[in-house]
Amino acid sequence: MAVTQSKKASVLADLDAVRSMIRRHKFNDLVFAGIGLIALMIGLLTLLTLFVDLVMDGYPRFNLQFFSDFPSRRAGSAGLLSAWVGSILVMAVTFLSAVPVGVAAGLYLEEYAPKNWFSDLIEINVSNLAGVPSIIYGLLALGLFVYGLDLGQSILTAGLTLGLLILPTVIVSTREAIRGIPVAIREAAYAVGATKWQVVSDHVVKYSQGGILTGVIIGMSRAIGETAPIITIGALTFIAFLPPAPVTDVAPFLNFEWLNSAFTVLPIQMFNWLSRPDHAFHINAAATGAIIILVTLLMNGTAIYLRYKIRKNIKW
Amino acid sequence: MLNNLTELSISPRLAKNIRRNVKERVIEFILMMAALSAVFTTFAIVAILLYESFGFFETVSLVEFFTGTVWTPLFEDAHYGIMPLIAGTLTTSFVALAVAVPVGTIAAIYLSEFASHKTREITKPVLELLVGVPTIAFGYFALLFVTPLLQIIYPDLPGFNMLSAGLVMGVMIVPYIASVAEDAMRAVPMSMREGSYAMGATRFQTALRVVTPAATSGIVAAYILAVSRAVGETMVVAVAAGQQPTLTFDPTEGAATITAYIVQVAMGDLPHASIGYQSIFAAGLVLFAMTLTFNLIGHVVRKKYREQY
Numbered sequence: 001m002a003v004t005q006s007k008k009a010s011v012l013a014d015l016d017a018v019r020s021m022i023r024r025h026k027f028n029d030l031v032f033a034g035i036g037l038i039a040l041m042i043g044l045l046t047l048l049t050l051f052v053d054l055v056m057d058g059y060p061r062f063n064l065q066f067f068s069d070f071p072s073r074r075a076g077s078a079g080l081l082s083a084w085v086g087s088i089l090v091m092a093v094t095f096l097s098a099v100p101v102g103v104a105a106g107l108y109l110e111e112y113a114p115k116n117w118f119s120d121l122i123e124i125n126v127s128n129l130a131g132v133p134s135i136i137y138g139l140l141a142l143g144l145f146v147y148g149l150d151l152g153q154s155i156l157t158a159g160l161t162l163g164l165l166i167l168p169t170v171i172v173s174t175r176e177a178i179r180g181i182p183v184a185i186r187e188a189a190y191a192v193g194a195t196k197w198q199v200v201s202d203h204v205v206k207y208s209q210g211g212i213l214t215g216v217i218i219g220m221s222r223a224i225g226e227t228a229p230i231i232t233i234g235a236l237t238f239i240a241f242l243p244p245a246p247v248t249d250v251a252p253f254l255n256f257e258w259l260n261s262a263f264t265v266l267p268i269q270m271f272n273w274l275s276r277p278d279h280a281f282h283i284n285a286a287a288t289g290a291i292i293i294l295v296t297l298l299m300n301g302t303a304i305y306l307r308y309k310i311r312k313n314i315k316w
Numbered sequence: 317m318l319n320n321l322t323e324l325s326i327s328p329r330l331a332k333n334i335r336r337n338v339k340e341r342v343i344e345f346i347l348m349m350a351a352l353s354a355v356f357t358t359f360a361i362v363a364i365l366l367y368e369s370f371g372f373f374e375t376v377s378l379v380e381f382f383t384g385t386v387w388t389p390l391f392e393d394a395h396y397g398i399m400p401l402i403a404g405t406l407t408t409s410f411v412a413l414a415v416a417v418p419v420g421t422i423a424a425i426y427l428s429e430f431a432s433h434k435t436r437e438i439t440k441p442v443l444e445l446l447v448g449v450p451t452i453a454f455g456y457f458a459l460l461f462v463t464p465l466l467q468i469i470y471p472d473l474p475g476f477n478m479l480s481a482g483l484v485m486g487v488m489i490v491p492y493i494a495s496v497a498e499d500a501m502r503a504v505p506m507s508m509r510e511g512s513y514a515m516g517a518t519r520f521q522t523a524l525r526v527v528t529p530a531a532t533s534g535i536v537a538a539y540i541l542a543v544s545r546a547v548g549e550t551m552v553v554a555v556a557a558g559q560q561p562t563l564t565f566d567p568t569e570g571a572a573t574i575t576a577y578i579v580q581v582a583m584g585d586l587p588h589a590s591i592g593y594q595s596i597f598a599a600g601l602v603l604f605a606m607t608l609t610f611n612l613i614g615h616v617v618r619k620k621y622r623e624q625y
Contacts, residue, residue, distance in 0.1 A: 025518045032520045036426025039419045040439050040494075043446045046487045050449070050457045057460070104350030112344055113351070125354040131541070131611040132604070133548025135575050136361060138582070139600040143364035147588055164357055171354070195336055197343045218448070225450025228550035228575065232582045232596075267452045267551075274456055274555060282460060289453045300448040304441045 051293055058287030066287060071239065071269065078273075078284055080291075082239040086155065086263035087224060089243060093159020094223050098166050099216055103205075105167075106174025106212075111200050130168035137165045138232025146233055153234050154260045155243060161229050166219035173215020177208035210310040214303045221299035225292055227267040239264040266292050365604055368597035375591055381598070387561040389595040390581070396595070398602060400561040404478065404571035405603075408553050409546035411482025411567050412489055416542055419486070420493025421535065427494065428501035429523040443491040451488070455555030458484040463556065476558030476570035485552050489545050493538045500534020500618075501527050537618035544610035548603060550575040574603045 069079025105126075113119035141161035151157045181204055189199040205212075243261035264272075266288055273285035373381070376396040384397015423443075427436055462480040467473045504527050512522040528535070558570025559580050572580065578596045586593045 025521065029518045029520045032523075033426065033430050036422050036430055039422040039490075040426060040443075042419055043423075043487060043490050044442050046457075046484075047446050047449060049461070050453060053457065053461050054453065101350045101353055104347045105353060108344075108347035108351040112347060122351050122354055125358045127615070128608070128611060129354055129357055131544055131607060132361065133550065133575070133607055135548065135550045135578055136365075136600055136604050136607075139578070139597060140357075140361045140364050142582070143368055143597065144360055148364075167354065167357070171351075195340055197340055221448055225448075225452065227450070227452045228554075228579060231579050234582055234585075267450055270452055270456070271551070271555070274452075274459070285456060286460075289456050292450050293453050296448050296450055297445060300445050304444060308441075 051290065054286045054290040054293065056286075058283055058285075058290050061284055061287035066284075071264075071272075078281070080266065080269060080288060082242060083264050083266045083269035083288070085242055086239070087265040089155050090158045090162065090263065090265055091220060091224060093156060094162040094166065095216075095220060097160055097163035098170050098219065101163075102167050102170025102216075102219075103174050103212060106171045106178065107200055107204070109171070110175045110178040111196070111204060126168050126171050130172070133228075134165055134226055135228040135232055137161055138229030140164070141229060141233045152260065153262060155263045156260065157233055158230050158235060158263065158265070161233060162223040162226060165226065165229060166223050169219035169222065170212075170215055173218070174208070174212050177211025177215070178204055180211065181207050210306060214307045214310070217299050217303040217306070221296045221303070224299070225267055225296050227271055230265060230268055231271065235262075235264060235268055361604065365597055365601040368594050369601045371589065372591065372594035372598040375594075376598075385563050387577075390584075390592050394591070398574075398599065400563040401572060401574045401577050401599060402602070403563050403565055404553075404557065404561070404576070405547055405573040405606075407565050407567055407571065408478045408482045408485060408549075408557055408573055409543060411479060412485035412546040412549075413539070413542060415483055415486025416489040416493055416546075417539055420490045420538070420542070421497060423490060423494040424497035424501060424535070424538075425523050425528065428498045429519055429527060440495075443494060446488070447491045449488075451549065451551040452555070454484050454488055455551045458552055458556035470568065473568055474558075474570050476556065477568055478553075478557045478571055479567040481553045481555075481557035482567060484556070485546055485549050488549070488552070489542045492545055493542050496538035496541060497531070497535045500531040500538070503534065504530045533617055537614045540610050540614035540617060544607045544614065547610065548575065548607045550579060554579040574599050578603075 065077075066079050067084065068081055069077060070081050071083075072078040105122075109119065109122060109126075113122070138161065141157055141164075145151045145157040145160060146153060151160075185203055185207070186199050189203050194202070239262060243263060270285045270288040270292065273281040273288065276282075380396055381398055383399070384395055385399050386395035386397050387400045388395045427439065431439065458480045459476075462484055463473065463475060463477065466477075466480055473479070508526055508530060509522055512526045517525070553573045554576040557573060557576060559572050559576060560570060561577065562569060562571040564571055577599055581592055581596045
């Protein structure tokens with residue numbers, strides 16, 4: 001009798017021990033979930049703090065004049081005119097160089113390339129290029145575009161440099177977009193007598209447009225904030241003039257002299273102001289930083305939203 | 317008779333076919349050239365770096381370059397020892413990793429094992445947004461927000477220091493580690509988790525003792541790729557870590573990194589083919605070699621040691 005009772009007691013004690021162990025472990029779960037959430041939030045909090053800090057520091061400069069004034073030696077009357085015009089023109093060159101080449105390369109790798117060492121070589125190069133630091137692209141451009149091809153420190157040089165920089169992004173996103181298209185679509189087109197290029201241009205490209213666009217936007221938003229490669233090609237930072245207008249009122253209405261013009265872009269202007277000891281210029285830098293972040297966030301947000309929409313809508 | 321035959325065989329339809337085939341071939345060739353641009357770019361990078369560095373190493377011996385402890389290529393009394401720049405690069409990278417490795421790993425475990433589908437759908441895009449923020453903005457943040465903050469704790473901290481640059485860089489790298497490590501963890505088959513749960517393990521125990529060991533190769537690859545990012549990062553260190561090449565591993569001091577040196581020289585007006593001009597290519601070559609090594613190791617680790625289930 002006494003034996004069974006003590007046995008019962010020990011079982012109960014064991015049970016309590018087990019229960020408290022389970023409780024402890026469940027508590028650990030909870031603790032870790034909390035820590036994990038904090039770890040995730042650190043990034044978001046930093047981004048928020050950064051943006052709020054920039055807006056608070058730079059708010060005295062948020063007016064139209066800031067966008068319509070040239071840089072100046074006096075912080076109060078210095079503006080972003082040449083920088084944002086330069087950014088748009090450089091981005092135009094980047095877009096026109098990286099998108100056709102990147103999409104074509106993606107199409108080749110996904111639709112045409114045979115499975116052999118040659119395609120492997122290209123693939124290894126694409127993934128390697130994605131990991132090359134951006135400043136190395138600047139050195140490439142300095143040696144190749146500025147002095148090798150004698151393009152100078154021009155909008156063309158900067159645009160091509162950033163084009164090379166975002167090429168891997170465009171290629172990879174094109175390939176991913178194409179990969180989602182089922183083989184049946186291609187087979188249907190072949191079955192009615194289409195050639196390879198007809199299949200690719202009429203079907204593959206058409207159905208992967210959204211995915212490609214997503215990659216292009218992400219690439220462009222990266223290019224718009226890139227500073228290091230542009231500094232490396234030796235872009236001037238004090239530019240108080242605009243490049244020649246691309247459109248003129250005399251025939252043939254297009255003017256390509258702007259490609260050879262000296263320029264500045266938003267991040268360069270920000271770096272220039274930031275590296276001055278005078279705090280008044282730091283206000284300008286903060287305002288510029290807030291604008292750059294806003295633009296890149298908008299672009300990235302659009303891309304993410306687009307991808308979300310595509311993923312939801314497509315049902316093959 | 318023979319003439320007649322050829323006329324017969326090449327009917328208009330066949331002729332059209334030939335034209336079509338030629339067009340197809342031309343298009344394929346154009347697309348291939350576009351794909352080859354990636355190979356050309358890599359080749360051009362290596363060629364330019366080697367070519368310009370070659371001129372540099374005609375003046376400077378390799379021994380001095382790698383063992384010298386003073387880097388003053390632009391001074392009258394020029395010294396060409398890259399050690400101070402490498403020390404600066406490694407120190408800032410180390411600080412960055414000290415932040416990014418724990419935070420990134422925990423975030424990855426949370427995303428892969430704890431977060432609900434909804435949380436993941438919301439947080440992953442936010443991490444992507446963080447990747448998209450231009451680094452110059454982080455430079456501003458390090459110099460004019462984090463450094464003053466740190467100076468409250470350490471009043472002796474100089475205005476340019478590697479600590480604040482490294483810390484900010486670390487936060488920047490978190491998304492890279494989180495996303496690569498999470499991919500590796502999600503690749504661990506569900507049956508392994510289920511086996512662990514069936515034995516009575518909690519989520520945390522499963523994550524720590526089953527999923528993480530099974531995904532080790534991917535997690536390690538994430539760390540190595542992160543090192544490569546940190547080493548190649550430019551604007552944060554150029555703005556906040558200082559411009560003075562100093563041989564020190566103390567993060568509370570300011571020192572130039574390889575990237576900061578390149579920026580500093582490129583900002584000035586250096587004559588083409590001068591030794592200063594060539595020195596940035598030599599520094600760039602070292603940087604390229606470092607990042608390439610880390611990237612290659614990272615890829616090999618991920619590919620070769622990927623556990624097969």
